Amino acid sequence: MTRLSVNINKFATLRNSRGGNNPDVLKAAVDAQLFGADGVTVHPRPDERHIRYSDVYAIKPIITTEFNIEGNSQEQKFVDLVLDVKPTQVTLVPDALNQITSNHGWDTIRHKAYLKDIVAVFQKAGIRVSLFVDPILAMVEGAAETGTDRIELYTEAYAHGYHQNREAAIAPYREAAIRARELGLGLNAGHDLDLRNLHYFALNIPGLDEVSIGHALICDALYLGYENAVQLYKRQLQLTP
Template sequence: MKTRLSVNVNKIALIRNARGSNYPDLIKVSKDIEAYGAEGITVHPRPDERHITYADIPALKAIATTEFNIEGNPRTQKFMDLVLANAPDQCTLVPDAQNALTSDSGWDTITHEAFLTETIGALKEKGIRVSIFCDPIEKFIEGAKKVGADRIEFYTGPYAENYHKDRAAAIQPYVNGAKIANELGIGINAGHDLNLDNLRYFQENIPNLLEVSIGHALVVDSLYYGLQNTVQMYLECLTVKD
């Protein structure tokens, strides 16, 4: 089974916003990323709209020809209204604090069981597949299944941080978590700090990994390799070797 690559275009929007113009053109770049072979576009609009703006969402939804994935914190009603109005293929729920620099943990699916059950139900009524950010901890994966999530997205920050110290130890919690998820019949996505160094090893060791969402590292690599070539390099990392 091939793992899909969804490219997070937040950093493209951040560069655009730095000059207060439409350069680079987020819509054109997103179209190009799909043309270069990516199988999804991910965005994570934040309350301060420091990169992706709320106005970007319908424009991206209109041009996406692969999978459109919106990430964000559903505790913000404005975010929920945005997602429900634009009905992406997938919504990934992330428990970020409002002023978070970047995502840094998964959901406590036990403490927030009632909230997540209600939120996921509302999204699925609109035909939106729901994934929730999750640490590789058995009780939280079981909780994700209980609240009705279609998938979990493993928060891979700790894996990336420890990869060069001891990659076998770094990935072991995710191997254990994937085993539980597969037994429960819940899909597996992954994202955060995955890059050209650590991506292949992760993909090779996580059975039934459906999708990875990568933005920051891919955009940084494109400064050296070019965007088209970089997308191809990430796709190559996800290609199953005989």
């Protein structure tokens, strides 16, 4: 079954809005795993407006599942952090400085030489690498040429198109997934997946290894409770019609 990694950035955003340590980000990481998540994701940014670099160091020892660190490898501070912490996986995202949230995948053709070099840096340290890409066959093929272990399909377009025409919305993602598997790439997905659109996505994407979900899951947790929300998202990943 597809694994669920819970992105806990929003806990840090709420904590930082008032100072102090409420909610406790470390407890959020522990509880995500206790409640059934298969992994924990964090995305530290240079301004540390949510997850802080110190959080990443503190979280690593309490991970009993998988630890996924997302971020922009063009920031040397991020590279140093990942190499020091040695998570299970690093997901490389082409964020601009001060970007609110990730909104596009890598141009794996234009940046192939750079990506090939940085992928090798992390792999040499024993860290699995995933590249954030749009569902475009050329970008998937370009990713394979970098030597990356996995790609993460950027799913905002699917989420936005789901209610209008879900068959059309899923089509490019299914094609990208099939091509990724043909090329020997592992397959992750994330961004704007929620309780309404996740099951259909998982059901129609062959070989989906992992989804990373934060914002929607934490929003649902406000109404449903954190443990219940994690379990409901896990249920959506069960591959039955």
